[in-house]
Amino acid sequence: MTKLISIVSPCYNEEANIEELVARVRKVMTGLPYRYEHIVIDNCSTDSTVAKLRAMAAEDRNLKVIINSRNFGHIRSPHHAILQSSGDACIWIASDLQDPPEMIAEFVAKWEQGYKLVMAVKPVSRESKLTFAMRRAYYRFLSQISEIELVPNATGSGLYDRQLIQLLQKVDDPYPYFRGLIREFGFEAATVNFEQPRRMRGVSKNNLYTLYDIAMLGIVKHSKVPLRIMTIGGFVLSALCIVVTVLLVVAKLMFWNHFSVGIIPILISIFFFAAIQMIMIGFLGEYIAQIYVHLRKLPLVVEAERINF
Structure with missing residues (x-):
């Protein structure tokens, strides 16, 4: 039987991007010799995101939607969706289109070469230079103090083999630092470099507090x-x-x-x-x-x- 690829996209108030995201994922997967499911987990959006997802899911059986009962935050919701995937490989693509869905083909190509872990890396970004410099400095610092080898400038998007997903399902961590957790298992990581574009529509859901939350999570989860x-x-x-x-x-x-x-x-x-x-x-x-x-x-x-x- 043809292998199944699971695509996971967390979203919150992405009414301006969700239709294009689904369409671009569909276009990429149509050109690949695999079956696919596109799991979109909505973190209790307050705009028309859910309505648009319902309409698209009614016409596309490959689109699967999880609607949360409330906003469970930017850490827990994506991780839950990944654990619900059933494919031979799971690909995480952000819904804001800053990690282009077209990278899916490159992820799969690396997977076909035998890599069980493929990570998107942004050595260059069109975001604020100050923000990008601070991110790079943080990841450099975290790599120095971490007990595991982290992938610098990884965005979280990437491909995770079924074997890796099964290991994640055994980990009882209600608030994981995903980019560090997937490196705990020791799989060799392939990387796909890309230049991250600016957000074209909508506003970022990250603020100073959520960025601080992610930063501290990475430190306390993976370093003493x-x-x-x-x-x-x-x-x-x-x-x-x-x-x-x-x-x-x-x-x-x-x-x-x-x-x-x-x-x-x-x-x-x-x-x-x-x-x-x-x-x-x-x-x-x-x-x-x-x-x-x-x-x-x-x-x-x-x-x-x-x-x-």
């Missing part, structure tokens, strides 16, 4: 380095405080009438150590928050409706 820095830093700062204290006491004893410490150094020291403590407590809070999420054992999403499954 911040915890080790806290411990080592505590020892170093303690030793430094002891040395400075001894020097001040000696200076005061030797130059009793002429040496005045004053209150300014004390205030600076208090604010400095308070800032260090707040940063450390913040990192500890991030790790504790991940433990809390795991202990709650909530489902990734709750589905309100399925179409064409």
Whole structure:
């Protein structure tokens, strides 16, 4: 039997892009010798996205739709959709068209060469230069401290073999950092480079908080380095405080009438150590928050409706 390719596209308020996305995926898959299913998971859109998906699904049995009961966020919803795929390979393509669906053919070509993991990489992007520079700096930093080898500038889009999907289904992680999780299994990754275009229609659903959420998730999920820095830093700062204290006491004893410490150094020291403590407590809070999420054992999403499954 002809192999089945699953295409997964998460969306939220993408009424301006969803029809073109489905059409471009259909066009690419028509030119490939595979059966396919296109799973679009809607994160409880408030615009006409769902209505358009219903209309298209009524005419195209290859289009399968999952409608969430509420917005479950940008991490949980895509991961749930990937786990629902049934193809011999699963391809994740974003619904904002910034990761062009035409890359699907390149993903499949790499898969046919024997790669079980193919990742889209954007060495060049037409987004804000400052944003792109900050992303590159973050991924470079994460690669340095991570316990696994990450793929720099990977967007998340790519192809994942059925064997990899089955491993993901065994992982009980209610809030995964997907780009890191798929590297935990040790499969060699092929890459497809592309120049990421600007978003043509609609607005990005990412904001400063969601970007911070993804950044911290990548750090606490795949590195213990911040915890080790806290411990080592505590020892170093303690030793430094002891040395400075001894020097001040000696200076005061030797130059009793002429040496005045004053209150300014004390205030600076208090604010400095308070800032260090707040940063450390913040990192500890991030790790504790991940433990809390795991202990709650909530489902990734709750589905309100399925179409064409």
